[in-house]
Amino acid sequence: xxxxxxxxxxxxxxxxxxxxxxxxxxxxxxxxxxxxxxxxxxxxxxxxxxxxxxxxxxxxxxxxxxxxxxxxxxxxxxxxxxxxxxxxxxxxxxxxxxxxxxxxxxxxxxxxxxxxxxxxxxxxxxxxxxxxxxxxxxxxxxxxxxxxxxxxxxxxxxxxxxxxxxxxxxxxxxxxxxxxxxxxxxxxxxxxxxxxxxxxxxxxxxxxxxxxxxxxxxxxxxxxxxxx
DNA sequence: GCGACAG
DNA sequence: ATCTTGTCGC
Numbered sequence: 001x002x003x004x005x006x007x008x009x010x011x012x013x014x015x016x017x018x019x020x021x022x023x024x025x026x027x028x029x030x031x032x033x034x035x036x037x038x039x040x041x042x043x044x045x046x047x048x049x050x051x052x053x054x055x056x057x058x059x060x061x062x063x064x065x066x067x068x069x070x071x072x073x074x075x076x077x078x079x080x081x082x083x084x085x086x087x088x089x090x091x092x093x094x095x096x097x098x099x100x101x102x103x104x105x106x107x108x109x110x111x112x113x114x115x116x117x118x119x120x121x122x123x124x125x126x127x128x129x130x131x132x133x134x135x136x137x138x139x140x141x142x143x144x145x146x147x148x149x150x151x152x153x154x155x156x157x158x159x160x161x162x163x164x165x166x167x168x169x170x171x172x173x174x175x176x177x178x179x180x181x182x183x184x185x186x187x188x189x190x191x192x193x194x195x196x197x198x199x200x201x202x203x204x205x206x207x208x209x210x211x212x213x214x215x216x217x218x219x220x221x222x223x224x225x226x227x228x
Numbered sequence: 229g230c231g232a233c234a235g
Numbered sequence: 236a237t238c239t240t241g242t243c244g245c
Contacts, residue, residue: 094235122233
């Protein structure tokens with residue numbers, strides 16, 4: 001039926017159609033704008049992340065100010081999990097909680113960092129593209145593991161990721177002694193700009209860009225609050 | 229057919 | 236992602 005792991009805490013909805021999901025991803029991939037349509041100068045960037053607790057999906061969003069990288073706002077939400085984790089279909093599981101957390105943000109942000117891939121996806125329609133097309137805002141995908149593609153030659157801390165002779169993302173060793181992170185275009189941005197901004201939003205000595213790191217912390221904070 | 233596979 | 240304490244290294 002669907003890929004990997006038969007032990008899931010949730011089943012695909014009875015009305016789910018893989019064919020339709022792929023068509024949706026194809027449309028999303030076509031809607032992605034790979035041009036810099038960002039409002040410069042960037043003053044605020046928000047990071048979104050999703051955590052899980054039993055049958056709940058916890059969406060978190062954290063706004064970071066540039067260039068000092070201090071946290072100015074954090075919002076969280078909890079909704080019932082409606083879709084299992086299936087590689088390449090991550091967005092169908094996480095977009096709703098991420099979108100709802102983002103909707104609570106009052107700060108006027110110019111950029112969104114998403115915990116997952118953008119174009120670094122077999123159909124060029126990862127979570128960051130999916131969310132980016134929905135909210136019509138510049139998004140950057142940040143993943144901690146490689147989903148698809150091949151890492152080319154490393155040039156210092158940098159290496160492009162190729163898939164079908166096409167550059168779909170980049171690996172960045174943001175911290176010495178750590179595995180790299182994988183950056184890719186979500187929407188309304190260029191890979192080059194996405195790389196520069198990722199580095200600009202990553203604190204020295206830390207691996208992840210601050211918006212993502214803070215969203216992750218906020219999600220876990222809210223999670224243990226619910227658990228207690 | 230087999231293995232790989234974001235969070 | 237989640238289950239979990241201390242511990243090795245820069």
